[in-house]
Amino acid sequence: MAPPPRLTNWLKVTYTRPHIDPEWLRACYEYITGELGVSPEDFEGLKIHVEEQLLQSSLADSAVRDTGFPDPNSHNIQIKDTLCEIVALTEIGHSAFTLKNVRQARVDKEDLAGLAGDLEDGEDYSIPKYPRSMLRFELSDGTKTMRAIEYRRIPDFELGVTPLGTKIHLKEVNVRRGIIYLEPRGIQVKGYQTAELEDRQDQDFVRGLRLRMRLSEENPEALLNPNVGSRQLERTTEPPPAVPVVAPRITPPRAATRVVNNPPPPAKANLNSAPIVDLDPDDLEIDLDYEDSYSIGDGVGDGHSGDVDEGEGDYSIDEAFLQGLDEAEQRAQVVIQDVIYIDEDSQVEIQPPVGPAKRTPPARIEEVIDISD
Structure with missing residues (x-):
């Protein structure tokens, strides 16, 4: 049953934007006159109940799309x-x-x-x-x-x-x-x-x-x-794998090479x-x-x-x-x-990365000739 034009016009004047969906208004009018028993001749009663239903409902259900706010x-x-x-x-x-x-x-x-009754006064x-x-x-x-x-x-x-x-x-x-x-x-x-x-x-x-x-x-x-x-939340950081140190190859008559470990490079700040x-x-x-x-x-x-x-x-x-x-x-x-x-x-100790071993060139040994009698 369609709502009376007087009720429709009143709603348009009272709430200009957004426009009220005619299908929603028709269903609302049928509910008010059928379930609630409001007489179709009782205009004041219809106004009160229609406005109450509108304000209690979501505008996504009762309003026509794109008839309210301007561009956000x-x-x-x-x-x-x-x-x-x-x-x-x-x-x-x-x-x-x-x-x-x-x-x-x-x-x-x-x-x-x-629990107020169980607590102190x-x-x-x-x-x-x-x-x-x-x-x-x-x-x-x-x-x-x-x-x-x-x-x-x-x-x-x-x-x-x-x-x-x-x-x-x-x-x-x-x-x-x-x-x-x-x-x-x-x-x-x-x-x-x-x-x-x-x-x-x-x-x-x-x-x-x-x-x-x-x-x-x-x-x-x-x-x-x-x-x-x-x-x-914790996130552990595994230390980087150690770089294998290759033993220097010794060729006689040269002496063994002495390996000097460089200090680890300073940790760089995470700029990201x-x-x-x-x-x-x-x-x-x-x-x-x-x-x-x-x-x-x-x-x-x-x-x-x-x-x-x-x-x-x-x-x-x-x-x-x-x-x-x-x-x-x-x-x-x-x-x-x-x-x-x-x-x-549970702090995790983060080991600094181990830098590769630096090899120094072996010292040269002069050949000595022994002259016997």
Whole structure:
């Protein structure tokens, strides 16, 4: 059964982009009127249930392809009246090592919460919060995915609390170098969540921390278990085979040759090894305490309330900020090559290569003629 035109028109006006799939809307209307028993004449009831189903579903199922976001590499444009959903969320103002420790503390506290009756009185069972500075998002319109940053603090978002699949209505936001600048005045948080995305949120979050900390994919337990994380994978290095020394051939009347061993050559540094870098705020090569946003921490930067239109002057530092952010992300994703981790308990003594023996020319012996009587 086709939905009434009034409902279709209302949905087009309320959510301009991306376009809602007519097949999805038809199936949704049949479910609401059939399974839920909402009368086709109850327009207000239909609106409430259709919007609820839309915000709870994945836009990949309910939206028409390529009708939402512009080109992900767009620059110096605005996005207006577009519905999107959060598919990834992380904190970029603090190091991955700090976030890893907080995550482990949260896991431990959650485990202790169920044993609260067996613990001493006065024990603190509260779940620690992640440090708050600047959030980075990946937003999807069902087809395309774009990066976004929290240009000004948005109280509705919190790492570890905001579920994936949360819908955001972008009323009017700026895009610079493919990154969406999120501000409270330019968006409307619709809420809800998508079960499929939320189920793998922690797994994706841990994978992102591994990439930032330059940990290999072969050791996924490094962040899940601190005992494993403290012992890196070992790789032993076998000493090079000794070069056989050939005994010198002695021809009389010459004396035996004395062999002098040269000292082994000094070990050469491996120029191909990449440095281990933890993405600390100082590694971004940018000042996160920028004037038109907020300082690192919970306080909002002085000089604005977030509600005043400050014009184009707000974006005078965007180019340097984004360039530093891109360079930091590129450094974080370099694959480690030729880096050897040696555990303290099982160090391998690496013998220097033995150089070939150097032969010195034998000393000449003058022939002596004995004249007898």
